[in-house]
Amino acid sequence: MNGYIFPFTLAFTALSVVGALLRPASDLVNLALLASVALVSLGRIPTSWRSGLLAVLALTLTLLLRLNPGDKLAFYGLLGVLIACFLLPNLPTLVRVALGTAILFISVPIAGLTNSFLFELGIQIGIFAALALGLNVVVGQAGLLDLGFAAFFAIGAYTWGIFGSPQAAQFIEGFPAGGLPGNYLYLFMALAIITAAITGVLIGLPALRLRGDYLAIVTLGLGEVVRVLANNLDKPLNITNGPQGITPVNRPEVGFLTQFLQAIGAEQVYGKPIDSYITYAFFFYLLVLLVIGVVILVNIRLANSRFGRAWVAIREDEIAAKAMGIPLLPTKLLAFATGAAFSGIMGAIFAAKQTFVSPESFTLQASINILAFVILGGMGSIGGAVVGAAAVTVLNIGLLKDFSDLLNTWRQTGVTILGYNMANLPPQLNPAKYERLVFGLILILMMIFRPEGLIPEQRHRVEMQEARQEAKEGGSK
Amino acid sequence: MTLGDLVAILPQTVLEGLLLGFVYAMVALGYTMVYGVLGLINFAHSEVFMIGAVIGLEVFRFWGNPAAPVIANPFLLLLVALLFAAVGSGFMAVLVERFAYRPLRKRGSKNILVPMITAIGVSFLLQDLTRIYAALRHNEFNMQYRTYEALNQVFELPFQTTIQMKGVLIIAVSVLMLIGLTYLVNRTKLGKAIRAVSQDMQTAALMGINPDVIISRTFLIGGALGGVAGVLFGLLYTNITPYSGVLPGLKAFTSAVLGGIGNIPGAMVGGLILGQLETLSGTYLPFLTNGNFGTEYKDVFAFLTLVLLLLFRPQGIFGQNVSEKV
Amino acid sequence: MPLLEVRDIHTYYGHIHALKGVSLTVEEGEIVTLIGANGAGKSTTLRTISGMNRPRKGEVIYQGQPIHKLPADRIVALGLGHVPEGRRIFPRMTVEENLDMGGFLIRDPRVLQERKEQVFTLFPRLAERRHQKGGTLSGGEQQMLAIGRALMQDPRLLLMDEPSMGLAPVLVDFIFEIIQKLNQQGKTILLVEQNARLALQIAHRGYVLQTGQLTLSGPARELAARPEIQEAYLGGR
């Protein structure tokens, strides 16, 4: 049976690529392409063929996107190729880097410059992925359950939000009325790392003395404290402007990018001027990519150092870790501060990108979402954190909305499915509103059937399998 | 406001805090029982509580329509509502245990994150299922409890305090329930089995106790208490949404931790303390800080107290200090 | 037909192969002892018999009925008591409540009361402490309670895991007298002991377990006389 998989995949992929070239607008062809991506990624295919096929698929999907920037399925396919070359084993590093760079820096911008939704999606995924990577250090590697992680994101966002807007002038006399110029953002990204890390230490100092569940509930409480402070520190001194939030937050100048786009003749290619809205989207897309690259690098380096090993040791067995001379509190604090720093920097970028900061973005729900990215992706796994963030983001702002639109179309056209006239479907049933339901269901099913996550870290996979075996055969001794 | 005024409102504030505290205490019992047995923070308990409130609300709507009531007596109506909510929420809790937590237990994951994430997932699921229900049935997000004069009747108490009939009922019902639960856990066979399972599940099995059955019953009891608390909460605050359970749930869990999680009297005391802390700080903080720090800070106050307490007494007020065997 | 027959059981902890094909039999009325070093798999054998661990391979037959697939609580109901290693008293329940738990399956309150009285007759010390919390008892009292608790269900076969652990010599003697007394009253006993000399003194037969495998078996007196046993477990010359 296995012998047939390779030729079949080859034939199917070739067919769908040909189909795409002949009938680029067909949904069926798009689905076939998506299926090809999956087949190539998951089937048993020789490495060299796999590299080539992924490249062909990436090229085809890029072409489709260029023809029709609104083609979401093609975009999802591209995302799939990207994830595949990021995660599949045995691909030559050169292929990974080349394909990844091409997709991120050529394919997405080509379509994104006419459809900024793609940039938007990319930015969201990037921000969430950085948050997930930060929490991954805390929960995934060090095993410390933090339910108030959004607090650090808030700290970063407010660090820039307050000083990069008219807000600071409200309570500091003589501060520039419009706030610091946008280019100060780069400095404040560094400052946000520091403020968030310090907050991490401040929260961690009391919280990390507590064990497991207590840590969870205390971080949850302290996370809420940060949010309540943001919500109420408009008096006695107006620092955060309370629930109304702070706006407008300044953004860096992007003149260089506009010039660059003009220089390469983007306006001629697209036959219309590239407005500042799209340029900014492009700018933040690039900035987020850059930062996420650094964050991933830092994450990998830490994981393969004495710190990463100490974190895993603490997660596995605190007593044994202590007997190995690892001081618990400082080591845990280091994990906390590192994770906080990652989300701090993304907070500053988030504030600039939105030009708006308000406490609403930093609720308990946000903390839990970040945690879910980590869990879904696979605790402790760097690739998992990114994929988890991507999957949930695509689901929330992509798929669910698409499904809602589809239902609406059916409702209006009165399609009959399984003998049920869709026109009778109550208008309250709008999937886009019920992301929690879908999300909750996914969490439960994942925990029951694949608790190690989509892309498990080797170590966690072992833990889960051992536990399963032991459960079947009786408790541990 | 003079010092005299501040003192004058104290008794009423304490009374309000007591009502809130009893509601927290009842919800906290559900958390503490499940935690005691499974070591799991059952985040879904806040939704079990909220569903109790919704069930109560429906009973009042079905049978208590003031124009054409099926059950005219509001007290009888309340009793029916409490019964239905207890049964409904209890079964909901059992279902959650059966389909979300038991499979995990059978798979034997030792990672405490796994059940906790599942609990969060269940919590989300129940919130939105309720939301769909509310949307389909009432076409609205906020649901209002009906009010009845008999329940809102005001009594004058010493020290210039007043209490509504429903306040009296809340105190009466919760005290009754707390006594009942204490009796159940300490005196009955089921109660002892629950304690045995929570102290040592494996050894309990060696006594012929089926831990699954006992755990299921524990969820039933905890859920029923949560349901009753939900109705009383709805009666007190009248407005219920699918997300109404979250905050009280969190507070109740905090109460349970304050009192020493897994400890039943601890949960009650923790709830009462938190109720007082919250109402007192909510009332007095604005005065004490010239309005600079308002009522909004009461939650901050509550959580900081929790952190402080845990730092000095990590096992809570009544908790046992358990050290790991090396 | 033996009362208990264990056929070639293999039990694992994670990847560790803790029992590598253990087979043994216990006849009605016997005291059989299982001796061996720490980590040899003695407790695991008992735990596998009483359903606390599940064998990956092999069978456990009790009173002619296979029980290796039953959960622990069902096995107890068949009349098989287990006094676990380390006693495992419910620490926050009183002595009497611990006994109530031992008699969990008894429906008739009079029978329950009767059995408790029997335990109190056997261990008068427990009667004095009936309202004291299990966790506050001394080691010897806890061991009495653990035995008493297992006796509540009036089992035919009693598995005892290291009853002498941590006890002063006088108490060890007392516990061993109790074991012999129970045996004379008709209880069959499978005894795991680290104190091999004492165990071989009161047992009829013995098995020697080493790293998950049985290496020797036979009448207790013969085993006690063997030089290799003397050397390894009895601190002989």
Added chain:
Amino acid sequence: MSELALDVQGVTKRFGGLVAVSEVSLQVRAKEIFSVIGPNGAGKTTFFNLLTGIYKPDSGRVVFFGQDITGRSPDWVARNGIGRTFQNIRLFKAMTVLENVLVGHHTHTQQSYFDVLLHTPRFHASERKAKARAMELLAYMNLDRRAEELASALSYGEQRRLEIARALALEPRLLFLDEPAAGMNEQETEDLKTRVRRLRDELGLTIVLIEHDMAMVMSISDRIAVLEYGSKIAEGLPHEVRSNPRVIEAYLGKGAAGQAGGTHAPA
């Protein structure tokens, strides 16, 4: 007389009403192999935990090479020269064999946070050094060929050896071994005996061990202490301990049959 490695002065530990360790004093000389024996539950492991900082003694003092270490935290104790293994094996199961040893080498791996982020030459050098040392120790324990496997994939005996290798990575002066032979077959126990002797002879370590395998204890120990019911009831050379009547009664077992039928009242 050689230097004192460990001077324990009357340590006591109570848990609730139970006295787990009562007024135990003993001295271990440098480069000695010292065994602590006694029946299960006699307080031996609790005693170890008092010396390694996991529990704080209620009274008494612990002096390690002249330094008072009473009440120090376990990680401090570990960093300052005491390595240990655990009775019920506490390896980091989901890490590889090599990684386990690297964790043991944590304190001696000279890399700062910024070395790690920037991958400075110091980072690479320290990583190389740590791995080389770890492999050396694994080879010493005959586990080098399994370096890349997960710790949980090892057998009982191998896991116990890995625990020793991991403790050695601390570069300790004294090693506590809690039942190192438990779960080992005869051949493995023999092998362990040789290794423990080599640790002392070649690395100059002081070794304190808890063990039940009498054959092993008698043959490798320089001196032996016997605990019973939390108290020390004997101490001395192996042949002295073996012929001590109290030890025979409490632990090794009474000689002749028939004595068991005493008329002791329950205590």
